[in-house]
Amino acid sequence: MHVDLATVRRIARLARIKVTEDEAKGLEKELSGILNWVEQLDEVDTDGVEPMTRVVAQDMKKRADIVTDGEMAAAITANAPMSDDNFFVVPSVME
Numbered sequence: 001m002h003v004d005l006a007t008v009r010r011i012a013r014l015a016r017i018k019v020t021e022d023e024a025k026g027l028e029k030e031l032s033g034i035l036n037w038v039e040q041l042d043e044v045d046t047d048g049v050e051p052m053t054r055v056v057a058q059d060m061k062k063r064a065d066i067v068t069d070g071e072m073a074a075a076i077t078a079n080a081p082m083s084d085d086n087f088f089v090v091p092s093v094m095e
Helices: 005-014 021-041 073-077
Strands: none
Touching (some): 005 021
16 A cells, blocks of 8 residues: 555644654555554454464453542541532632
């Protein structure tokens, strides 16, 4: 797949990257090379290959779904400038 200068400029604008004309010409070749390499991956036969997330099969470690608030509300709000009944008190932002 060939990437033209207009596409390089558009990608740079979307990424908010300032690119000079010389850099754009170099990026045109680099991006085309990358996309050509990715196109080669389409040629790989993946029939019968099981999808995987890692090389070694592992079961996902899970923790028990238990509420553990720690009964520490008073200790947590103790450092707040203002608190009321274990809730943070903040100045009003709307009048």
